[in-house]
Amino acid sequence: MTEVNPKVSPEELSNERPSKISKTLQEDGDFCEEEEEEKEAVDKSMKPGLQRYLVAVEYIGTRFCGSQQQLNHRTVVGVLQEAFHKFIGQPVTICLSSRTDAGVHALSNVCHVDAERVSKRKPGEVLPPHEPAVVRKAVNHFLQKEGDIMLTDVRSVPSDFHARFKAQERMYFYRLLNGPELLSIFEKDRAWHVSEELDLAAMQEACKVLVGHHDFSSFRASGCQSKSPFRTLEELSVLEMVSTPHFPSITEREQNGSNEEGQDSFCNKCKTGLPTGSISNDIMAGDSKSGADLGFGIRRRHRCYVITARSRSFLYHQVRLLVGVIKSVGTGDLKVSDVERILNARSVTAASPMAPARGLYLGHVKNLPTLTFCSGSVHEESGHLPVTPPKPTSLDWDHNVLSTAASLYPLYVTAGGIFACFYPSAFSWFAKRGPASYSLSLGLIMLSMGLTLELKDLIALFMQRPLSILYGCVAQFTIMPAFGLIISKALGLSPSLSVGLILLGCCPGGTASNVVTLLAQGDVPLSIVMTGCTTLGAVLLTPFLTKILAGTCVPVDAIGLSISTLQVVVVPILLGSYMQSKFPAAVKTVTPFTPLFAVLASSLLACSVFSENVVRLKSSMVAASFPSDASLILRIRSIFSGELGVIILAVLLLHCAGFFVGYISAAIGGFKEPQRRAMSIEVGMQNSSLGVVLATSHFTSPMVALPPAMSAVIMNLMGSSLGFFWRYINPSDSKDTTQSQD
Structure with a gap:
């Protein structure tokens, strides 16, 4: 029996180690993706003279470094290709129906093999293909010395039959x-x-x-x-x-x-x-015996x-x-x-x-290569009923509607902000309650986050990837606070607006960053853990960074900020996690609605703060002196000129710096494309709702809350646009590397 490749150490053949290829390739699954790939596979016409065989193979998985071919590693596909090449004399193409990791056995895996029979006496002359029985016997002859893999069945199939997509x-x-x-x-x-x-x-x-x-x-x-x-x-x-x-x-x-x-x-x-x-x-020979008389050995x-x-x-x-x-x-x-x-x-x-x-x-x-999909009848050749995909249930439709509604967050907050410009009194019922209503709203948002998060899961994932997560968290609390200070100085903002911009930069990552990371084909687990870790770390880091960077502008109560962060962030998250473990049935009923609730509450919070400050931006609100019949374009231009325009520019520059420098810092750290995208989005998107609550609760000037409120609109528009841009650019580095640097 052929020994395992000596270059592979026992640790590399550990049963817990997935094959390098299968770790990064998408597993068989998403039906829509398979249908698209199947169309592409069918469109690619096979070379004339090639014969496609459907092959069933069994193997002992612990003798292989996975199924997919890898350089300098013994794999199932590599051994099969070598055996087919020895028999046919030509390279063959093999596509497995199901990929398996190192250590996973196969009683019957299926693949299709494209082989061309060429004459050895007359090079270039294509001969009729071998019969399946001949192929099975000959290839097994070359596999005998391996001792851990063999063909169990071989059949000829049409050239458009695909082992993976027809499974x-x-x-x-x-x-x-x-x-x-x-x-x-x-x-x-x-x-x-x-x-x-x-x-x-x-x-x-x-x-x-x-x-x-x-x-x-x-x-x-x-x-x-x-x-x-x-x-x-x-x-x-x-x-x-x-x-x-x-x-x-x-x-x-x-x-x-x-x-x-x-x-x-x-x-x-x-x-x-x-x-x-x-x-x-079968039972071993011998009569039944007592435990004391089982027999020696x-x-x-x-x-x-x-x-x-x-x-x-x-x-x-x-x-x-x-x-x-x-x-x-x-x-x-x-x-x-x-x-x-x-x-x-x-x-x-x-x-x-x-x-x-x-x-x-x-x-x-x-x-089912010969199955004709007819309405409920059994095909004579296959003996199986046609397989139909499961119909979506009403619950699935409800979840899809709620998910779609929650994804419109940028639209809600933008429409609400524009509405607040012209009718600020529309939000007075909420804004007049001041910090109490804002704190309650953020607490409910964090509670909804806690209902879908368990701290032990967060800790477990952190222990799996500590370096990546620590690197991202350090980037979060250094890049944005530093640029908040730099931009406020460069634009000459007033003390109140400077504190608001710095406070925004010191806030943790926002929950919307996880959705944007998924949209951008980034590393979603890294984004989720970074959001959780920075949110918990904000209890200490947000207040003290704000005091260090903005303390020269206005007095900053770091202790008070810490207590407020603990009350409106950490306590609701812990409460939600506790409720999830103690009342799983009730939480299961509520959780489909929590994303939409969080989106609407966050939109209301941002728009209320913005409406409260509209009347105070008198230098920008020259539209108030316009007659009622003034054109809409003229009124909008007047609103976004002056101090309001400077605030928008400052917030825009801050988030641009977060997205760009976050990506560059991840690249410098040696992370691959999915991690770069995740860190870029996580650094660039802040928890603006926390900034609004802290600003309204601990600073006398209402202008401090304006940058975080404006951020809710600008940040989500920028993040969504970046996510859609990256969605159509494949992270090529992720296809030949692992998902973590740890």
Whole structure:
């Protein structure tokens, strides 16, 4: 048997290490993306003379560094290409239906192979393609020396058939061996050994929660680049089965003579579609014996549980994260109610630790090359009903409407600002209550953020990427405060406006930055953690940076600012996180509405402050002296001249500096394109609502709150525009590098 590439260290072949290619490539999943890519694949006509074969292959995943080809690493595609080349004498192209990481086994993976048979006697002469049976026998001859991979089936398919896009169903199995004794060496790298007792009934109840069409954001890896986290899990089940008889151990049920239970398990096993050759029902020879008389060298076999997951497609690491949660329920570390809470959290860090790769098997990929999609009838050649995509439910439509409405934040705040210019009294019902109403609004916004965030998840993600997050947080609290001071000095702003601009620069990142980062194809997990960390850090950093930089202009009460930040930011977030853990059902009902509520509350907050200051900008409000029949253009021009124009320019320059210098600093730090975009957006977009609340609560001049209020309009327009611009520029660096510098 060929040994693993000596250049690959044992650490590199760790079961926890995903392949470098699959870590950055988008996993099979998003149906819309697949349809677009399928059209492109079909449009590319195959070279005449090439024959496309559909190949089924099985392999031991722990012997490979993943499935996709990598330089100087032994991979499934690399070994197959070498074997085909030895047989045909020509390079071949191989496309796998399902990519697998290092350590993941395949009982039956599927790929298509494009091969051309050229005459060796007459170079250039194309010969008729080999028969599939010949291909299978010949390629397996060259794979024999490998000892860990072989072809199980080969068929000829049309040139437009694509193994990945024609896959209608994928089925994975995960083996858990349960028992206190050491695992047999014959089971090494074939299963996950769990020594604690597992509760089968609890695990089965947990599976019921996860089956169906859901947002599986909590069950995707941070490196997953699928645009949609929604997947339809057709089956997720747990069954206890009779372990393989080839290993020197014996099950507890065999010891007690309950052979009928083994027969029932075997029947259940066959229903799952698991190959009977891999998990058998044969019982070792000998009569049932007591625990004290098992025989020398004979020990109890571990209980074997098999988790089956079936879907058209899966997110990156979805199955292993699902197994990790199910196992935690079985051991009692989690309750069934916790599974629903994790699912509803929609956070990449919500799930428990991921199950190791060594117990995962790709069991089946159903391809239907001859299936004619007719209305409900069974095709004669395939024997399967046509597969139709799941219909969106009314709940999905409601979520889509709410998400769309929340995404119009820049429109709301812009329209409200224009309305406040001409009818400032329209917001007097809210503005007349002053700082109390502003603090209450921000507290509710932060509470809605806390309902979707768990601190332990934030800490877990921080521990995974400490350098990236610390670098981004330092950039957040140095770039913007410094440029706030520089711009206020350069434009000669009044003391009140200077304090307002510096206070805006000292605020943490805004929650809207996460959405813009997603739109810009940036590193969303990094953006989320930076927002959380800077928001919590603002309790100390925002007040003291404001005092240091703006203390020469007006007196700054740093202690009072800290207390206010603690009250309106940290306490509501902690309260929301607590409510999420204690009342998951109620939070699940409320959370779809929280983004829209936060957007509307933030818009009302910014527009109220702006309307309150409109009448005070007398130098800019020369429109008040115009007759009522003055043209709209003339009135708008008059409003945006004078001091108001300077404020707009100052806020515009501050955010431009944040976006630009944030990106440059990330590039200097050696981060790749997705991280650069995330840091640029996170640094450039501030929590202007916090600036408004602190300004109205701790400064006598109402002009201090004007820069943060104007920022709500300008920042969101700039951020959205930048996000749309980056959306159409692919982050090319992210396709051949990892997602983190840590």
